[in-house]
Amino acid sequence: MEKTVRVRSTCLVQYAGNRDSLLSRFAGQHASLRADADRIVLVSGQDVIAGHKRRFTRNVSCFEPWHCVPLPDRKPGALRDGAPLCGLATA
Known part of the structure; x- marks a missing residue:
């Protein structure tokens, strides 16, 4: 199965009720999501x-913290209230 998805401004893409993070440079862009029986792959160009x-x-949300590091520079307040990193433990 393949479909076009839009990467949200918070670096998230949604598929089958789940959310996954991508590098912030892809925020606001479209990507091709390819899903098969055991893997999901996102392609840009x-x-x-x-x-x-x-x-x-x-x-279920799956966040890679490094995907969102540049986000506050591009979108002030994006990480307010811990979003989208709310599921991660902080020291």
Whole structure:
């Protein structure tokens, strides 16, 4: 299955009820999401920009903290109240 998805301004892309983060430079852009029986791959142009094992749970968010590091420079307040990193422990 392949479909075009838009990367949200918070670096998230949604598929099958789950949310995954991408590098902030892709925020606001469209990407091609390719899902098969065991993997999900996101492609921009000819480049694979993300991929992971497919999850069959619902309403799960998977955040890579380094994806969002430049976000406050581009979108002040984007990380207010811990979003989108709310699921991560802080020291």
